[in-house]
Amino acid sequence: MDFSRDIALIKPELWLTGLAIVVLLAELIIKKKEVIAFLGIIAIAVTAFITLNVAPGLAFKEMYTSDGYSMFFKFIFFISSILTILLSMRYLGNENVHYGEYYSLLLFSVLGMSFMASSNDLILLYLGTELMALSIYVLAGFKRYDARSNEAALKYFLLGAFSSALLLYGISFIYLLTGTTNLREIAQRLISGSSEPVLMIALLFLASAFAFKIAAVPFHMWSPDVYEGAPTPITAFMSVGPKAAGFAVIGRVFIIALGSIAVDWKTVLMVLSVLTMIVGNVLAISQTNIKRMLAYSSIAHSGYALLGIIAGTPEGIGSTMLYLFIYAFMNIGAFAIVTIMGREGEQLSDYEGLGKTEPLWAALMLIFMFSLTGIPPTAGFVGKFYLFMSVINAGYTGLAILAVIMSAVSAYFYLRVVMLMYMKEPSKSVSVSPNLPEALAVTITTGLVLLMGVSPYYFIEFAKAAMSLI
């Protein structure tokens, strides 16, 4: 137990903690909020750079692990938080809530997620989850003069606290059975035991708590309200970052610790996935608010992403990881357009005739909508293709058929946005004038959605290499 070696392994998290505090304190001196936002981006970039140079290994009595898997997820968090900061500046200014804490809270939530992705122990996992969730509760309610934003924060907090309790309850049952919280030791001690009722109860508690984090049906009730009320950049962030973090822990806990009862958790996840795909896609059809529509679509995408974990193979995990990576770009891209539209872009009807008044932004929105549907040559197609491939290879062809049919259903509501933009006459004049950071965010997301659609090779290899699980 070499202490300095342990410290070396958690260097990224240490740096991020320090830099987040610096950003928090900087607000006292620096009055210009854009500078603080810029500091936030620097903080993430520095952390990302350090993360790249950390050797794989276990630290702190095997509580913390650094491997390709955690690194891949951390990069999803870093990218989504940078894109979120780029989108936030003008939005917060317009909403009159531009405070520096926003950026440090965002950094703290990324810190929590990093611990989640790296945790090899249920206690660390719980702490990471709480750090992430507490930061986001505040961020969701950041528009403090807006009743809907308050509602979002309160709702998220109450239900989040409930899910934390479930998580703790599940952890305590696991501890009861095995006497440890370390994932690997749990796995070793469970091999001998059969699937006892207590273990099943623990599994159900854990699955419910995780399902809450990824907004899987029937634990999705919070997400449309929270997504609608929260500041749009935070909605974009929540639909990608915390969701990916949820998948990171699902993958690790179920595959590593509960590998001996794979049949049982696969059944549970299958039920969740089927319900999530159906309910998410079907309810999205009737939405009139675009943020709510994207919330239900985000629920549905959780259902797709679960397919890879259900497959359970390295290939399956890799496909879920790649899918979440791709989803980060296409979903934040779609939310970027919504953010740029500002208050004029919350309702679906606001997009009528956008193809005429703002051809550029309409064209970009069109790309994101087709990517979310999964139509080639966009990244969304590559992601879905990989998921379907892995799930069929694992023998769940029925699930794949359901998933493709649900993709066809989803075409209906994504296409409705395209239809409104291009096939209706503009009902009012919209003036869209993004600032430089927003334009940058949209350029990055569009570029990657198209690049990964046409030439996905390197990204697939990246996910494959990262999959060298733990």
Add this chain to the structure above:
Amino acid sequence: MGYPVLSTVIFLPVIGALLLLLMGRRQELAIKWCSLIFTVLTFIASLPLFLNFDKARSDMQFVEVFEWIPAWNIKYYLGVDGISVLFVLLSALLGPLCVLISWHSIKDKVKEFYIALLLIEAAMIGVFSSLDFFLFYVFWEAMLIPMYLIIGVWGGPRRIYSAIKFFLYTLAGSVLMLVGIIVLYFNGGHTFDILSLMSQKFPYKLQLILFWAFFAAFAVKVPMWPVHTWLPDAHTEAPTAGSVILAGILIKMGAYGFLRFSLPLFPDATRAMVPVMLTLSVIAIIYGGVICLVQSDLKRLIAYSSVSHMGFVTLGIFALNQQGLEGGILQMINHGIVTGALFLLVGVIYDRSHSREISHYGGVATVLPVYAGFFMVFTLASIGLPGLNGFIGEFLIILGGFKASKLAGALAATGIIIGAAYMLWLYQRVFFQEVNPNIKGYKDMDLREIITLAPLVVLVVWIGVYPNTFLGFMHESVKQLVIKLQ
């Protein structure tokens, strides 16, 4: 051949579309000329396929292979044989005609329209020349985006409903094929290479399941009865160029899919399913024809006639003999030319009158004699008058059909009679009788419109008089296919 013909033909329109993207939206004339030049260039670039194609070979020619996504063993793999080469040529030919016919009729969002048109052309040619399933699927699906926009943005009054219906029908069918493709990948030794998959033999049960998975995609595209209902809406509401592409190429992709994939990949399942397929084809022939008799809308009538004609095509294909298959392929080309031309002609008169109602017209032959002449040629070709192209195709199909099933052949033959009835009656109502006051003072076809249609007249007569130019392309490939099916 010094240059990669197929890639050039696929990517020239894409380059054209990118150029248009850079142009200002006010420079409409420049945009139109640019698209015309690129579609003509594409057609010229495709000519080596016609001139240098070795008709004595049955294997793939003009092959291009590159690694694309090695992780999944996916290649950028192009090539044409006797079955696909004519479709590539037809797609390349219809490109410039679609640009020409839209010259004055598209006034809104001109830039976007031509970008969509060029992208659709690239995707269509890609579909017909891909030899890798992943690549094929990318082109197959990518085409939906511009087609959806063309119908929905520049279409008629019920365009939005029709566009959504078109998209959902085809997507629902395609995704099932996607599952089929992936299943094929894992059962065929982890490859998407169509040729290497064709050289394998799959167990009967698997063949049967996959046959139906692919059927879902192809039957919707053809469209076969009873999943044809998107077609009348889409054809009717689409702008002229959209209808021409739909009728000329897009619905051929379904029948092409049967020929290229279902037959050689699942021969046992195909043979077992022949009775079902023949029944569906005959229903389409007769049902489509009878529906045509009661249409009051010009475009809708021609759209339903497509259902009937495509019934002939699938009948020929599933007769599974040399005559039937060759007739089926030729009839696809014929239908592309003739129905494409009929939609172009409807577009010509629609530009003047903005009405598709048959009762709006009458005595058109008196006011627009040149127009009436053109329409007559294509009407007769559509009916199957000997000496014009429709006759050759239908004759071969019925010959093949009789060999496969006497009943199917006989019923299909009655379809020809119904076809003559609705087309001639249509001609009578529109072109003869008293001159309807609505159409007084209309100008006859101008030079641009004549140039658009003249190449198609030449082809109609050429195929009708000397079909061997075109049948020669497919003899060897079809022979191989028939051997495989025995």
